[in-house]
Amino acid sequence: MAEAKAITTHIVEYLEEHAEAGGSLESIAIWWMTRQQASEPKGAIRAALEQLRSAGVIADHITPDGKTVYFLNGESDARPRDS
Numbered sequence: 001m002a003e004a005k006a007i008t009t010h011i012v013e014y015l016e017e018h019a020e021a022g023g024s025l026e027s028i029a030i031w032w033m034t035r036q037q038a039s040e041p042k043g044a045i046r047a048a049l050e051q052l053r054s055a056g057v058i059a060d061h062i063t064p065d066g067k068t069v070y071f072l073n074g075e076s077d078a079r080p081r082d083s
Contacts (some may be wrong), residue, residue, distance in 0.1 A: 006037070007044060011049065012052070014032045023070060025046055025049065025068065025070075028070065049070050056073055057072075058072055059074075
């Protein structure tokens with residue numbers, strides 16, 4: 001299983017290169033992750049997204065059909081602080 005930090009780092013790097021990107025858990029697992037990371041349980045990716053959201057790096061929005069879409073928080077410097 002890939003480390004949560006590796007998944008978190010990959011999400012941040014993806015968003016630094018694609019600042020306008022946004023996606024649901026499912027689309028992030030398919031399009032943003034490396035092949036190895038995409039094979040991780042979605043719970044690991046969800047945990048990384050929640051960590052980034054809690055740190056203010058990303059924000060989320062609930063769509064009318066109930067999906068959560070994650071995107072770069074425009075007020076963030078895109079790098080989480082090490083705990």
